[in-house]
Amino acid sequence: MRTEVVAIGTELLLGQITDTNSSWIGEQLALVGIDSYFQTKVGDNLDRVVAAISLALDREDAVICCGGLGPTQDDLTREAIAAVMGVPLETDPDMERHIAAMFGGRSRPMPQNNLRQAQRPVGATFIAQQPGTAPGLVCPLEWTGPDGTTSSKVIYAVPGVPWEMKEMITGTVLPDLQARAGITAVISSRTLRTWGESESGLAETLADRIDSLDVSGNPTLAFLASGMEGLKVRITAKGATADEVQSILAAEEAVVRDLLGPLVFGVDDDTMESVVLEMLVERGLSLGVAESLTGGMVGSRLCGIAGASRVFRGSIVSYASEVKFDLLDVPEGPVITEVAAVAMAIGARDRLSADVGISATGVAGPDSAEGHKPGTVCIAVVIGDPDDGGTVASTTMLLPGRRNQIREFTVISLLGLLRRELLALADGAVIAGGGTWADRAPTSGTESATASVSNAAASVWGRAPATTTDDGTT
Amino acid sequence: MRTEVVAIGTELLLGQITDTNSSWIGEQLALVGIDSYFQTKVGDNLDRVVAAISLALDREDAVICCGGLGPTQDDLTREAIAAVMGVPLETDPDMERHIAAMFGGRSRPMPQNNLRQAQRPVGATFIAQQPGTAPGLVCPLEWTGPDGTTSSKVIYAVPGVPWEMKEMITGTVLPDLQARAGITAVISSRTLRTWGESESGLAETLADRIDSLDVSGNPTLAFLASGMEGLKVRITAKGATADEVQSILAAEEAVVRDLLGPLVFGVDDDTMESVVLEMLVERGLSLGVAESLTGGMVGSRLCGIAGASRVFRGSIVSYASEVKFDLLDVPEGPVITEVAAVAMAIGARDRLSADVGISATGVAGPDSAEGHKPGTVCIAVVIGDPDDGGTVASTTMLLPGRRNQIREFTVISLLGLLRRELLALADGAVIAGGGTWADRAPTSGTESATASVSNAAASVWGRAPATTTDDGTT
Numbered sequence: 001m002r003t004e005v006v007a008i009g010t011e012l013l014l015g016q017i018t019d020t021n022s023s024w025i026g027e028q029l030a031l032v033g034i035d036s037y038f039q040t041k042v043g044d045n046l047d048r049v050v051a052a053i054s055l056a057l058d059r060e061d062a063v064i065c066c067g068g069l070g071p072t073q074d075d076l077t078r079e080a081i082a083a084v085m086g087v088p089l090e091t092d093p094d095m096e097r098h099i100a101a102m103f104g105g106r107s108r109p110m111p112q113n114n115l116r117q118a119q120r121p122v123g124a125t126f127i128a129q130q131p132g133t134a135p136g137l138v139c140p141l142e143w144t145g146p147d148g149t150t151s152s153k154v155i156y157a158v159p160g161v162p163w164e165m166k167e168m169i170t171g172t173v174l175p176d177l178q179a180r181a182g183i184t185a186v187i188s189s190r191t192l193r194t195w196g197e198s199e200s201g202l203a204e205t206l207a208d209r210i211d212s213l214d215v216s217g218n219p220t221l222a223f224l225a226s227g228m229e230g231l232k233v234r235i236t237a238k239g240a241t242a243d244e245v246q247s248i249l250a251a252e253e254a255v256v257r258d259l260l261g262p263l264v265f266g267v268d269d270d271t272m273e274s275v276v277l278e279m280l281v282e283r284g285l286s287l288g289v290a291e292s293l294t295g296g297m298v299g300s301r302l303c304g305i306a307g308a309s310r311v312f313r314g315s316i317v318s319y320a321s322e323v324k325f326d327l328l329d330v331p332e333g334p335v336i337t338e339v340a341a342v343a344m345a346i347g348a349r350d351r352l353s354a355d356v357g358i359s360a361t362g363v364a365g366p367d368s369a370e371g372h373k374p375g376t377v378c379i380a381v382v383i384g385d386p387d388d389g390g391t392v393a394s395t396t397m398l399l400p401g402r403r404n405q406i407r408e409f410t411v412i413s414l415l416g417l418l419r420r421e422l423l424a425l426a427d428g429a430v431i432a433g434g435g436t437w438a439d440r441a442p443t444s445g446t447e448s449a450t451a452s453v454s455n456a457a458a459s460v461w462g463r464a465p466a467t468t469t470d471d472g473t474t
Numbered sequence: 475m476r477t478e479v480v481a482i483g484t485e486l487l488l489g490q491i492t493d494t495n496s497s498w499i500g501e502q503l504a505l506v507g508i509d510s511y512f513q514t515k516v517g518d519n520l521d522r523v524v525a526a527i528s529l530a531l532d533r534e535d536a537v538i539c540c541g542g543l544g545p546t547q548d549d550l551t552r553e554a555i556a557a558v559m560g561v562p563l564e565t566d567p568d569m570e571r572h573i574a575a576m577f578g579g580r581s582r583p584m585p586q587n588n589l590r591q592a593q594r595p596v597g598a599t600f601i602a603q604q605p606g607t608a609p610g611l612v613c614p615l616e617w618t619g620p621d622g623t624t625s626s627k628v629i630y631a632v633p634g635v636p637w638e639m640k641e642m643i644t645g646t647v648l649p650d651l652q653a654r655a656g657i658t659a660v661i662s663s664r665t666l667r668t669w670g671e672s673e674s675g676l677a678e679t680l681a682d683r684i685d686s687l688d689v690s691g692n693p694t695l696a697f698l699a700s701g702m703e704g705l706k707v708r709i710t711a712k713g714a715t716a717d718e719v720q721s722i723l724a725a726e727e728a729v730v731r732d733l734l735g736p737l738v739f740g741v742d743d744d745t746m747e748s749v750v751l752e753m754l755v756e757r758g759l760s761l762g763v764a765e766s767l768t769g770g771m772v773g774s775r776l777c778g779i780a781g782a783s784r785v786f787r788g789s790i791v792s793y794a795s796e797v798k799f800d801l802l803d804v805p806e807g808p809v810i811t812e813v814a815a816v817a818m819a820i821g822a823r824d825r826l827s828a829d830v831g832i833s834a835t836g837v838a839g840p841d842s843a844e845g846h847k848p849g850t851v852c853i854a855v856v857i858g859d860p861d862d863g864g865t866v867a868s869t870t871m872l873l874p875g876r877r878n879q880i881r882e883f884t885v886i887s888l889l890g891l892l893r894r895e896l897l898a899l900a901d902g903a904v905i906a907g908g909g910t911w912a913d914r915a916p917t918s919g920t921e922s923a924t925a926s927v928s929n930a931a932a933s934v935w936g937r938a939p940a941t942t943t944d945d946g947t948t
Contacts, residue, residue: 013510015501020492027489036487041513295777296770299791303769306840315791317773323788
């Protein structure tokens with residue numbers, strides 16, 4: 001069973017919109033074990049859409065058309081599929097009423113054009129999920145290929161609006177494809193997110209495990225460097241039932257976690273910021289930030305998570321040195337030092353009345369500063385009062401990339417250091433809120449005051465800066 | 475002359491990397507007047523890459539292959555093109571020396587694999603630009619199509635690394651394509667960025683102009699809503715020479731600016747943050763920010779611009795209400811009000827020792843706060859001392875979208891209000907630095923203290939939230 005995605009829309013060819021839909025669909029197909037050899041983009045031209053769908057049917061078993069289901073005359077996917085099937089379009093009265101009702105519910109008049117969306121090729125059915133006004137289509141057909149043989153194939157049509165498309169792909173297209181393919185096996189994956197080690201370092205640590213998995217081919221492990229989102233290790237497993245697959249995934253996750261230890265900071269959609277926020281909530285600790293080269297990005301990423309207000313007090317973006325001195329009580333002098341970083345963290349903790357202070361100061365470039373080249377960054381984490389059972393940790397890193405990459409790597413590195421410190425602090429113990437800091441101080445596993453962490457946070461930069469990332473491929 | 479882009483790489487089909495290269499190339503082709511009817515993605519499989527290139531040659535005059543020029547065994551583009559041309563690969567000794575020298579210059583040992591990159595199909599030439607180790611290729615050939623006729627066509631190959639690809643496309647591929655197409659006309663475009671009016675509002679204002687342009691078809695105008703990057707109006711012009719095109723673009727820009735007035739904040743790569751930073755530098759004014767729901771995003775966007783330190787002092791992210799009261803001297807009480815926003819702006823100006831203070835406070839959601847629904851946002855701009863010739867402006871907006879969209883729209887709206895205030899303040903006059911605020915107060919065009927701006931900044935939200943944006947298409 002092979003499937004081709006045909007993305008439809010002149011704006012895709014003209015580069016006015018980047019086609020992220022095909023990428024997402026390709027990923028979902030791979031995850032359920034359906035191969036995809038080609039993807040095509042075609043403009044809003046009836047003949048060419050018909051040609052693209054026909055070619056895809058010639059070489060694959062199924063075609064997913066994405067886009068061109070809107071209400072305007074430019075939206076030609078319904079017409080094109082009817083032409084490929086050799087059938088007329090018919091208006092479905094139930095769908096007509098349904099679409100009219102959706103407009104009624106929004107107290108907006110329905111343009112007559114929208115009734116075009118109630119049309120379907122004879123023999124096609126609507127997809128059950130319909131989050132917007134555009135209905136999706138399932139269009140089974142008998143197709144005679146270039147070699148003269150006829151076989152049963154299927155065309156799906158989904159809208160180009162990403163969240164509408166995703167609901168239909170997940171709810172109808174993938175299960176239908178699997179049923180047609182006779183795939184009774186269930187395939188699923190789980191992604192472990194890591195930070196603190198390079199891709200080649202991870203590969204080395206997991207080399208023996210990967211070799212032994214290669215024998216059975218189930219589960220499999222794959223790596224993906226994803227910038228500020230961490231370095232991902234994806235486990236993919238196959239089994240007869242969902243339960244079986246989940247138990248394979250859980251067993252493999254345990255093996256990988258055992259090998260990687262605290263490098264693993266999250267699973268699937270976890271981000272470093274969601275993880276540290278949750279850890280702070282569990283421990284009843286509030287957070288204040290002082291940031292320089294990141295300019296507010298640390299705070300902004302934390303606030304991207306709904307509910308950040310439970311622990312996040314705020315951030316002091318001390319871009320000018322005088323703001324560091326005046327507002328954060330950093331001793332006058334060089335500001336790209338661990339001493340300055342620690343002073344900033346203490347200043348943030350105090351000024352923002354927080355339990356925990358974290359900070360970053362460094363050179364984003366393009367120019368050097370204080371004799372340090374771009375990428376030189378000092379970070380610090382202060383938990384509670386170091387003179388009274390609290391901890392201090394700081395480190396200096398040399399980060400790769402240009403200005404904004406350096407700033408992004410600073411954010412995840414700083415939050416990663418905070419995570420390590422919270423882990424060391426609590427060792428699994430949940431500290432309830434209330435009382436003074438001393439009341440909440442952990443009884444074990446704490447680093448002593450002013451200890452500097454080992455350079456684990458920086459070791460990820462052992463790799464060459466040219467490593468392939470999400471934004472390019474050689 | 476028609477050209478098809480073939481993007482090569484299994485990671486593109488699997489969705490591990492989104493193919494932004496094809497979008498960019500499609501845009502460049504359109505701008506120079508070369509049509510593109512299809513784009514194809516294909517995995518790292520020799521037979522299928524050969525099939526994709528052959529099909530593209532069957533239906534178009536030229537093919538641009540993107541990706542698969544790296545040094546590894548997976549990089550098959552060179553082999554595939556040689557197979558399509560029916561010629562062997564040969565190693566170019568000059569290129570071999572050149573690549574070895576590049577590694578020598580970086581003091582890194584060259585893996586033997588990299589010598590594969592010195593190979594080219596017999597009859598092909600290397601592209602002059604070579605920013606990385608991967609050379610690009612120009613491969614002219616005689617191609618016999620499905621109808622049996624033979625004609626001269628061309629295959630280009632460029633690497634998948636975006637900045638390497640762009641240099642080769644701009645430097646060699648586009649001029650070569652234009653020369654082969656006999657295109658003597660020059661086509662170019664200029665984008666005006668606007669903020670403060672909806673897409674339909676802009677269209678209405680420009681309707682007469684667009685109608686009159688439709689007669690000649692040169693230049694043309696197009697709109698593109700781009701979120702935090704503003705609402706773009708693109709002017710595209712055609713002419714016999716670059717000078718002629720530039721003068722058509724300049725004339726049309728003047729007409730559009732005349733119709734849109736201060737809605738136009740920038741041209742081409744300008745961003746709202748680069749524009750306001752430049753205006754502040756020109757006027758010798760420093761900036762302090764106080765932000766709540768944006769969590770640091772205002773500061774972070776400003777610091778994304780190299781040289782922000784000339785005027786940007788810092789930002790106080792007062793996420794918790796007590797931080798607003800304690801650190802910014804906001805009067806205790808409700809914080810989603812213009813009164814609180816103005817107090818925050820004054821607090822930022824004072825605490826950060828800046829000439830100008832700006833602020834944003836509001837509800838990002840998903841929950842309501844203080845009885846206001848998500849999207850309710852108050853912003854303020856304070857320039858100098860309102861009691862001594864300075865100005866205050868504030869407004870309340872209801873922004874559409876979910877949490878992060880609301881936060882992003884807040885950033886551009888706040889910086890947009892700052893821009894309006896700076897325009898009103900200076901009326902073209904450049905205020906030199908030095909002296910007290912009073913010395914630098916403008917002598918005309920100033921709004922009086924505590925004036926509230928008209929709701930121009932909010933009027934952009936007259937449109938329905940469902941307007942198509944960069945991230946989706948129906």
